Amino acid sequence: MKKVSIIDVAKLAGVSVSTVSLVLRQKGKISDATIEKVHAAITELGYVHNVAAANLRANTSNLIGLILRDFSDSFSIKVMASIVQELEKQGYMVFLGQPLNDDDHLERCLLSFKQQGVAGVIYLSSDATTLHLPEKMRLCPLPLVVVSQSLLEENCHLVMRDNRQAASLATRYLIERGHRSIAYIGGRENDMIRQQRLLGFHSALTQYGMVWRDEATPACSDDTHAASIVTRQLLEKNNTITALLCHSPDAMIGSISAIHQVGRTVGKDVFLTQQVALIGFEDMLHVNLTSPSFTYVSSASEETGRQAATLMIRKLKEPELQVQRITLSGQLIARESA
Structure with a gap:
């Protein structure tokens, strides 16, 4: 069977080859009627557009490298899904890499991206114990967008959560409902997310003339048993x-x-x-299968993914784009627990 070519599509649609090419690349000012005719011809002939070959000829790429280092982190997974969805809407495809937590694996991942001809890289940072990116990411030669759950001191295109705002919002909500003795449970001492939320917690208490007590903010390892122990000790003492x-x-x-x-x-x-009363900082659907359902400040994961994808596309279209730092605020969802 003869392979269907772009010439065949143009003949059936009654347009030029260049017009078909513009429709396929979603470029130029083409009328809706012409676009419809071209797509009808493509469908009738079963034409398959070879995007890789077209990119090679045009010296462009519709591939975006996405680095996700922690598949156990629910926020990163939700952000990844949103990024993929948004990029695919815009005609891009994602090349996923999951390097282990060392520089050699990260370097090989970036080399693989380069060999595959990706146009840019989106990096989902999962290390909440540092203000800086790994050196290999700082030196990344490709257009880079970073998504972080905590504040980073890097001169890079960045989309991040506003942890201080989230904790302040939650604390003010509780105070306005009559609570005068509030505690913050969990997170390791060196966790930047915890540190930023404590700033918001402290700020809200100060705003309402309430006293900050260090003993009301116990840190612990990230597991249910440790959290249970420190919470019980806290409640028994106070x-x-x-x-x-x-x-x-x-x-x-x-x-x-x-x-x-x-x-x-x-x-x-x-x-x-x-x-x-209990307030969390992301929608925990698996927990909300029980009663009561839990009040939380949303992590804005879907919007984070959309913003990261949009920023990457903008960077590719505007190579000289000044560094953008986008901070996303969460929304408080009031349910039965607070």
Whole structure:
């Protein structure tokens, strides 16, 4: 069977080869009627556009390299899905890399991207213990967009969460509902996300004339057992605490266990002394299968992905684009736990 060519499509559609090419590349000012005729011809003939060959001829690429280092992180997974969806809408394809946590693997990943001819790289940073990118990423020769869950001190195109705003929003919400003894549970001492949220927590307390107490912000490792232990110790020492900000899903699950262990319940009624309100910092659908459903500040993961993809496309179209730093605020979703 003869291979269908772009010439065959042009003949059937009654247009020039260059017009078909412009339609395929979504370039130029082509009327809707002409575009419809070309697509109808493509469908009838079963023509398959060889994007790689077209990119090679035009010295361009519709491939974007995406680096995701932590597949266990729910935020990064949601951001990745949003990035892929947005890029595909715009005619781009994603080449995924998952280097291990060392420079050699990262270097090989970037070399692979270069060999595949990617146009740019989106890096999902998962290390919340540093303000800086790995050296290999800082030296990346390709257009680069970084997505981070915490503040980075890098001169790069950056999309990141506003952790300070999220904690301030959650704290003010609790205070305005009558809570006067609030604690922050979880996160390791060197976790930048925790540190930024504590700034927002402190700021909101100060705004309402409330006292900051270090003992009300216990750090712990990222697992439910550790969170349960520190929460129980805190509640046993201070039974006036009526609300908890939970650093992570594990911290929230651990806190629930501790609340029950000390004979209290989860709930939003500040006037019932046995109830403890809980607020998390992302939508934990697997937790919300139980009752009560949990109040949280959204992580804005879908919007983060859209912004990262849009910024990458803009950078490719405007090579001299000045460095952009986009900070996304979360939205408080009030449910049964607070």
